[in-house]
Amino acid sequence: MTLTLANIAKTFPGGTKALRPTDLEIGKGEILALLGPSGCGKSTLLRIIAGLETPDPGAAIVFDGEDVTHQSVERRMIGMVFQSYALFPNMSVRGNIGYGLKMQKLSKAEIAARVDEVIDLCRLRPYADRAITALSGGQRQRVALARAMAPRPRILLLDEPLSALDAALRSHLRDELALLLRQFGITAIFVTHDQDEAMAIADRVAVMSQGEVAQIGTPEALYRNPASCFVARFVGDAMPLEGRIEHAQLHLPGGVLTLPKAADGQQVLVRAEDIRIDQNGPVTARVEAVTFLGTHYRIALSGAMTGPLFMLHAGLSAPRTGEEVRLSILPEALLVLPADRAA
Known part of the structure; x- marks a missing residue:
């Protein structure tokens, strides 16, 4: 019907x-x-x-x-x-x-x-x-x-x-x-x-x-x-990245990310599964907590942006609490969207 x-x-x-x-x-x-x-x-x-x-x-x-x-x-x-x-x-x-x-x-x-x-x-x-x-x-x-x-x-x-x-x-x-x-x-x-x-x-x-x-x-x-x-x-628990946008770059406290397009006046978000630990990554963060979830680890990070940032890590081991790590996010994994209107 x-x-x-x-x-x-x-x-x-x-x-x-x-x-x-x-x-x-x-x-x-x-x-x-x-x-x-x-x-x-x-x-x-x-x-x-x-x-x-x-x-x-x-x-x-x-x-x-x-x-x-x-x-x-x-x-x-x-x-x-x-x-x-x-x-x-x-x-x-x-x-x-x-x-x-x-x-x-x-x-x-x-x-x-x-x-x-x-x-x-x-x-x-x-x-x-x-x-x-x-x-x-x-x-x-x-x-x-x-x-x-x-x-x-x-x-x-x-x-x-x-x-x-x-x-x-x-x-x-x-x-x-x-x-x-x-x-x-x-x-x-x-x-x-x-x-x-x-x-x-x-x-x-x-x-x-x-x-x-x-x-x-x-x-x-x-x-x-x-x-x-x-x-x-x-749908997918995307997290807002709190930083300063300049055209196609996002300036965070922990480093600078390249955006897929100019994003002035918009909001940038990322999903936990799209954040990678990368020794050459442009963003620095500190590991605050590590939770083992069977197929992956959920890692809470500080310093990358003003508030906490969470990532999913699929490796066989995870960094330790207190450790400094470098992060990378592919530009195409970043969501550039209009900011929500006020309720």
Whole structure:
């Protein structure tokens, strides 16, 4: 199903603008992530698509050419997966999945067939008759997905589907969620504040800030070509380099870097993985802390600029705390972007 959003805005009583006029086009079978910090408007946009919030006048929500702007939640045929999963603890896996189908007053045979279909799709056959309370967090997530898919919705909406899980399980399940969504072949939109989650699961990511979409694109496009400092910081944790810019040079307390282009009046940022220890490098810094992270070291540096600078070092060993090092950064690895406007 294709989804077209036009002029979607939301102003709450008192004048608070939770969402500024927003237009989006989402293709059939596409998985779109709404990514941003708390309060940026992503959950409000999801709730408007679902019919749980009413947009400001002038909005249009179109499913496959059908205007559903004023339709009720029930008529929109939306599948939803909530942050808490909202499963019934007194029911079995099969009972949870079939509950919504009973509300549709389908025959017992059709309910059984649909439940079996999504149980197999979500690899829940061994757990079909277990109570929800006997399942792990990952199994509950699959039950929530199966329940949302059983009524054959036109679109699937997911609100922070992994945030209730611990960090180790979340990392594993984001890959599983990506696989399941692609197996479903359904148009899906999910809200998250986790950039790794968005980049691992989505075909495209809409980065939101202050009630509007700051940039939309594939994960690769957002990472390699951010349109603003906000996007660069949010997708890839780029760090502003605090120094004096003179045309195509950045003068830092620790040395001078060559920029890819003249950058007067702009901001220069760098990602931790693009900083290298180089005995002939132009910038001097002091090692303040070294953290071993398995595949690499995270090194905190002082002296390169006014504030701390962090780098990722992939060598078999790392410099010691207190040691002076020289750094290099390729000009093409430096992000030269317009400074963010004031909030």
